[in-house]
Amino acid sequence: MSDPVLSLRDVHTDIAQYHILQGVDLDVPRGGVTMLLGRNGVGKTTTLRTIIGHWKAKSGTIAYNGDEITSLPVPARARAGIGFVPEDMGIFADLTVEENMTLAAASGPLDPQRRDWLFTVFPPLRTFWHSEAGNLSGGQKQMLSIARAMAEERSLYLIDEPTKGLAPAIISTMAGALRELKRQGASILLVEQNFAVAKALGDTAAVMEDGRIVWTGAMAELAGDAELQERLMGLSMEAH
Known part of the structure; x- marks a missing residue:
């Protein structure tokens, strides 16, 4: 693969006394959706939080658009064009939707055309x-969380389980938004437990186990091989 938008090489991350990431090697292709898959607790969320800088890598390198960002603070990574949607949504419950979006547009007022597109x-x-x-439903809050990351055009989006616990209609809306981001040329690294969503959206996939990437390839290859799914993740996508 040539010119990935993001590359991790031998990345180790500790949280308190726990050694969570144990040498992650990962390339995220430019302009596609990469699914980060694996059992619960294998390090997927820690990988995203290490990339954005919420957790500091103990060792290894993180390169974005060819520039090393391993030691950059979180705001600098965001200004460089990386958007992050955490699993806990990260919205301001006491502020209006408009105020949440205004704060998310870090470089200035929210562009009216961008706002109308988000609508x-x-x-x-x-x-x-x-x-x-704070008065929105769970699905509406998740929409707002993703919209906040999309308030400004970014080249890379890190999104942690956007469809978790949501109704099918809301999941469909989420998937449509992510397809639109992809259509616009953005790159997406997506942690997702809903295998139907992973199969529908993913171009490539990386599977984690025990803090390492143990398999990478085309999402279609993984989705079409039940034996491979069982070996890597202990379950079959067709059963979900």
Whole structure:
């Protein structure tokens, strides 16, 4: 693979006394969706948080667009064009949807054209624009969380389990938004437990086990091989 947007080489991350990432090697192709898969607790969320800088890599290197960012603070990584959607959503419950979006547009006021585009991708945002975020439903909060990362155009999005616990209609909206990001040329590294979503959205896949990447390849190859799924993750996608 030539010119990946993101490359991790031998990345180790400790959290307290625990050695979570144990030499992660990962390339994220430019302009596609890479699924980061694996059993619970193998290090997927820690990988995303290490890339954005919430956790500091103990050793190894992280390169984004060819530049090493391993030691950069979180704001510098965001300004460089990396968006992050945490599993816990990361919204401000006491602020309105509009205020949440305004804060997310770090380089200045939210561009009206970008706002209107987000309204087409996430129609409920328009309806609840002046409502406090804390009053939204779980699915609406997740939409707002992803929309915040999309407030400005970014070249790489790190998204942690965006469809967890959501109704099928909301999942469909989420998937449509991610397809639109991909259509615009963005690269996405996506942690997702919903295998139907992973199969539908993923171009490539990386499977983690015990803090390491143990398999990489085409998402279609993994989705079409039940034996490989069982060997890597202990389950079959067709059963989910």
